[in-house]
Amino acid sequence: MSGCALALAFPPYGVWPLSVVAVAALALVLEGRSVRQAAWLGFAFAFPFFLWLLVWLRSVIWLAVPLLSAVEAAYLVLMAALIVLARRLPGWPLWTACLWVAQESVRDRLPFGGFPWGRLAFANTASPYTPLAALGGAPLVTFAVALSGTLLAAAALAGYRAYQARRAAVLPGATALALSVAVLLSGLLVPVHTNAVGHVRVAVVQGNVQQPGMHFLGRPMQILNNHVQATLKLAADIEAGKVPKPDIVLWPENSSDLDPFTYPEAYDKITEAVKAVGVPVLVGALVDGPDEDHVQNEGIVWDPVTGPGAHYTKQHPVPFGEYVPFRKELTKVVPMLNQIPRDFYPGKGTGVMRIGPAELGDVICFEVAYDGIVRDTVKAGARALVVQTNNATYGRTGQPEQQLAMSRLRAVEHGRAIVTAATSGISAIVAPDGKIEQQSAEFTQQVLSADIPLRDEITLADRVGTVPEWSLAIVGLLSCAVAFALGRRDRTRMGMAKGQ
Secondary structure (H helix, E strand, C coil), X not given: CHHHHHHHCXXXXXXXXXXXXXXXXXXXXXXXXXXXXXXXXXXXXXXXXHHHHCHHHHHCCCCHHHHHHHHHHHHHHHHXXXXXXXXXXXXXXXXXXXXXXXXXXXXXXXXXXXXXXXXXXXXXXXXXXXXXXXXXXXHHHHHHHHHHHHHHHHHHHHHHHHHHCCCCCCHHHHHHHHHHHHHHHHHHHCCCCCCCCEEEEEEEEXXXXXXXXXXXXXXXXXXXXXXXXHHHHHHHHHHCCCCCCCCEEECCCCCECCCCCCCHHHHHHHHHHHHHHXXXXXXXXXXXXXXXXXXXXXEEEEECCCEEEEEEECCCCCECCCECCCHHHHHHHCHHHHHCCCEECCCCCCCEXXXXXXXXXXXXXXXHHCHHHHHHHHHCCCCCEEEEECCHHHCCCCHHHHHHHHHHHHHHHHCCCEEEEECCCCCEEECCCCCEEEECCCCCCEEEEEEEEECCCCCHHHHHCCHHHHHHHHHHHHHHHHHHHHHHHHHHHHHHHHHC
């Protein structure tokens, strides 16, 4: 039940207090357990959690939901086993919270670059914990949530033991409860800096698709035509004085369903729309190359005068979604993987590009989930961030809401406005304080228009980088090593005493 409660803490439900309750429940269940028992209980907690959280993968194939859930649950199995060791030490709520960070830090990176979905921080993108992201990023938010939960569990255990002993000893439980509340409220003391040194007016074009699911592309040129038509309508509205002229226009990932450098008709359509609106457009397209076996997922700056110019290539293609690891071997076992005919070629640099009057940072789709990619983009000079995404495959499954929540956390973490441009929704304008100022409905053709602030100042989280994450993770693992060593020493002494 506690794993299901944790799933409810995440969008589209967003009951963030359940993330604290779920952590506390797991800590209580692990009380007095052996390492082996803890491992099984960790799986019983984690598998239903991921099964519910990742149910949107059914749009690709139902089998992917339990398979990936089982893989992700394995990390929490190991964490639960380590928690039993850490609980042998005084101050165990602190060590347990550090182990939550350690578990996420490994899961975010391994295997194949990791899969960060389900981090405690991503359930707390609009909670009192959220401002802590500006100090230590998503790992610090996870640590605070986990510490609140474990302290809550410690308070409950202290109260139960006092009741069992028929004592009125309330101090230990009251202290733990007070500390849990203090951690919860600590984020409210963190100032959120939103001062701007300039603004840029953006228009976000959501052209829409004909149907959700794996075959959202429809016939060739269909999605591109949708975005061209929406942009031509925007140009007409500008000329008629219905809307102010933007400085830049943002199209989503896969807004051109054909490579404009291979298909002249796609190139001409994009050029027509860009010239009509009269400002640079960031176009999302799959571009052939660098060889016949690969394709590149790119954001391309298309100028109304000079045509295509600067571009960003997605750095972190999704395994089994955008490329197939061990393709030769696995396609023999899983023929369905042949539906991915070519692997995506990873880019080598950040997405910082000059688009019209502003230096913006492009992040493509799932990359928003990875700490390092977004942080590197900000530190390279991005004054605001654009998340180009195509969520048509996962429309109306809760996945677009989960991804938008990540953008909210990143806005606070880096003190930057974030614009999400999606083919079918959810497109959104997120302020530097994480507030959603505008958002589109799913599966509608819509244009969002807004002035977004440009910022040069970087947050403490950007300055310290991975230091908080690795420090907390190492502390958690060291606590287990100390507990193991002390336990071994005690067993040795007991053996010597019996021998005498």
